Every structure is written in structure tokens, then in C-alpha cells.
Amino acid sequence: MKTRGWKQTICLLLIAVLAMQLAGCAGASQPGEAAKAVNLMAEITPHPAEPADVTGEASVAATDFALRLFRAGAVPNKNTLISPLSVLCALAMTANGAEGMTRSQMEQTLGLDRAQYNAFFRSFLAALAQDDQGVLHMANSIWFTDDTRFTVNQTFLQTNADHYGADVFKAPFDETTVQQLNGWVKEKTDGMIPAILNEIPPNAIMYLVNALAFDAKWEKPYRQESVASGTFHTADGSERTVDFMGSEEHAYLEDNLATGFVKYYQGGRFAFAALLPNEGVSVESYLASLNAEGLRTMLAAPKNETVLTALPKFEASWSGELSELLKSMGMTAPFDDDLADFTGLGTSTGGNISISQVLHKTYVSVDEGGTRAGAATAVEMTDKAAIEEPKQVYLDRPFVYLLIDCQSGIPLFIGTMMDPNGK
Numbered sequence: 001m002k003t004r005g006w007k008q009t010i011c012l013l014l015i016a017v018l019a020m021q022l023a024g025c026a027g028a029s030q031p032g033e034a035a036k037a038v039n040l041m042a043e044i045t046p047h048p049a050e051p052a053d054v055t056g057e058a059s060v061a062a063t064d065f066a067l068r069l070f071r072a073g074a075v076p077n078k079n080t081l082i083s084p085l086s087v088l089c090a091l092a093m094t095a096n097g098a099e100g101m102t103r104s105q106m107e108q109t110l111g112l113d114r115a116q117y118n119a120f121f122r123s124f125l126a127a128l129a130q131d132d133q134g135v136l137h138m139a140n141s142i143w144f145t146d147d148t149r150f151t152v153n154q155t156f157l158q159t160n161a162d163h164y165g166a167d168v169f170k171a172p173f174d175e176t177t178v179q180q181l182n183g184w185v186k187e188k189t190d191g192m193i194p195a196i197l198n199e200i201p202p203n204a205i206m207y208l209v210n211a212l213a214f215d216a217k218w219e220k221p222y223r224q225e226s227v228a229s230g231t232f233h234t235a236d237g238s239e240r241t242v243d244f245m246g247s248e249e250h251a252y253l254e255d256n257l258a259t260g261f262v263k264y265y266q267g268g269r270f271a272f273a274a275l276l277p278n279e280g281v282s283v284e285s286y287l288a289s290l291n292a293e294g295l296r297t298m299l300a301a302p303k304n305e306t307v308l309t310a311l312p313k314f315e316a317s318w319s320g321e322l323s324e325l326l327k328s329m330g331m332t333a334p335f336d337d338d339l340a341d342f343t344g345l346g347t348s349t350g351g352n353i354s355i356s357q358v359l360h361k362t363y364v365s366v367d368e369g370g371t372r373a374g375a376a377t378a379v380e381m382t383d384k385a386a387i388e389e390p391k392q393v394y395l396d397r398p399f400v401y402l403l404i405d406c407q408s409g410i411p412l413f414i415g416t417m418m419d420p421n422g423k
Helices: 057-073 084-095 100-110 114-129 154-164 175-188 283-289 292-300 323-328
Strands: 010-018 080-082 136-145 150-152 167-171 204-217 227-233 239-249 252-254 258-264 270-277 307-312 314-321 346-348 354-366 370-382 391-394 399-405 411-417
Touching (some): 057 080, 057 100, 057 114, 057 283, 057 323, 080 314, 080 354, 084 154, 084 411, 100 114, 114 136, 136 175, 175 204, 204 346, 227 307, 258 307, 270 391, 314 411, 323 354
Parallel strands (some): 307 391
Antiparallel strands (some): 010 204, 080 411, 136 204, 150 346, 204 370, 270 399, 314 354, 354 370, 399 411
């Protein structure tokens, strides 16, 4: 992978599959030897795919999932930032090991069956590989224990190799595996994320790891003279002094409850979209009004009108545990020690496999040159119009923003900016 400079942004997607009961130690090496992960890709040959349409039913379902997840996770009066693409990819890969009611609930929550999402991500990744702009990069790998208590399903590995390009490693799950897995992450993220694991629990059986790097410069960078200090008004009436970046854009957004604009990154495939609720309309009520079709229609066809904009320079981060949100969206069986069915992933003498936690962390920074954003998701599994006057959209109060893939229409990130100073 090329080194992409200080604008590099990282999204790490980590799926940790753990055993419910401690059924033995990880594979041991001989005294004085350091056992290492064995790359099994010589035994698993991914079947290549040609780029296909990524604007159809799967992209609509992905946008709908993004909105439902964000509405469930948004914290009133707090900056919230979720990467629905990261969470969706994590759950779609996990669903390849789900069966029965567990699979049905996951597919219902995601909005499509796993075969449709597999096909979508296969095409999505193939299209990314042919994008010479190199704005978004994704890499996947699967690490599973060499402990004899766990038997991996080869079909599960092949499916994730085919559709997600996942490398496969069999490892002793000791300190050497921690170092090797972290080394893989560091390499795939150009050193921006030096480590993702501190240790591997003795009952761990598998990790599915995704590294996503987003690096984008504005098509029209902000000029230094267009940056000026101003006041941002928070929802509770407080005032924050921040630097605003002013510009004239020509992609105006408007619906019944908000106005906004789109600002494109170099190459035109990716863009930043901001939506400012009308005076008297809260961010929460505006989010509740959004639906996938309406959002996609608005973002796909912004009005060619001049709009004077003011965007605050900001960086934000967010972290949370999503299991309760996903349960509220209909995924209950995957988290149930007794009801979960992940036999498609493999089997363990340690007990039944279920999801225990879905951890999610995100980061975004927006400045004169462009945007960098990253996310990490860990699914932990255990065995048990005509221009009259220029429009104005000054983002000097709480607003909604998105990083969007203009080709598929899918939000890569959705955020609410309630306080640019993050207080």
C-alpha cells in the first residue's frame, strides 16, 4: 500500500470471536521457539469479481440501516459519530457464520439477506480496487486459533475470502499472535494505527479484522483568508468561539425541515454533506424525520444553486457499545448464550458461540485541506432552482453531517456536531 501522507485516515473493523468456556490453552510452541501465524491463503484461493452495480437494492438497505443505527445511537446534546459502513461490514461478515433464527434476525436487522450483502461488498471492493483516486482503501483478514478445541468451517473462510478479500491465518493465539496481528494492522494502515490488541483472552477462537483507510482532499480547498473566528451556538444556549471556513458552493440541499450543501472531494466520488435543521427544529427531531429514500434522493440530486457556506473546523471522536442498540433493532438471538446459532462459523468444544459485545469507535477531523475519518468496530463473540440570491448555510448551531460515497449513495460516516469544542 502506498504511503498517503498526513491526510491518511483510518477505520479499523475488528471482529473478536471468543469461546464461552475456557477449554484449554492456546497452541504452545516448543521451548525457546516463537510460534507464528501460518498464512493459509495457499489453500484458499479467492474467486475474483468484476465491478458491478452498487447503486441498487443493497445500497438502499445499507442507507436505511445507517439511519436506523444512528437514530438508535445518537446521544442528545452530545457529538455522535458512527461509521455505518464499518458496523455493517462487521455484521455482514459475522452473518456468514450464522444459521437458523440467528441468521434470520441478523438479515432482518441489516435489511437484506447475507448473500445480497456478500455480492454487494464483493462488487464494492472490486470497484474500489479500480478507483485510481485511492481515497478509500479496505483490507480484511481472519485469524483463528490452532487450539484443537476449535474447528473452523472452511466454507466460512472461503466465503469471506471470496466476498471480502479476507486473508486467513492460523495462529497459536499467544503474545506472538498479538504482535503479528498488530503488525498486520500497522502495515495496512500505513502506521497510523500501530496496535489494535493488547492481549488475546485464553478463550478466544477467532478474530476477523478489517482495516479501512479514508483520505480525501477537497476538490476546492479553503483559502487561508477564508478562515475567520466566529461563534457557534450549542443546543443549550452556550457559545463557543471557533474557526469557520467560508466558501461559495453550488450544490444546495433543502427539504421541509433543513437546508444544507454538498462539498466534493477530489475525484468527485466522495463528498461531505451538511444538513442544518431550520430554526426551532432540533437535531433529534430532524433525524427522526429522515428516511433512506428521501435522504438518498436529496443527496443524489443537489440543486445547482449558489450557496454561501460557513463550516467550522472541528475534530470529533465517539465510542460506544452497540449490543443494546442492535437488540432494540431486532437482533436478540445472536446475543443469547442458548439461542445463538453460529455453527456456520465453526464449532467449539468450549460451548455454544454467541455475540457478547459490539464495540464501536470513530474519529473525524475537518479542516482547510480536506477530511480524515476513521472507525473501529469489534464484534466480540463468546462460546456460551433559478438563482435569485445566494443561499446561505452557516453552520453556527448544531447540525448533521455525512461522508458519502456518491457512486453507491451510502453514508460512510454520519455525525451530529453539537459542540465543535467537544465539551
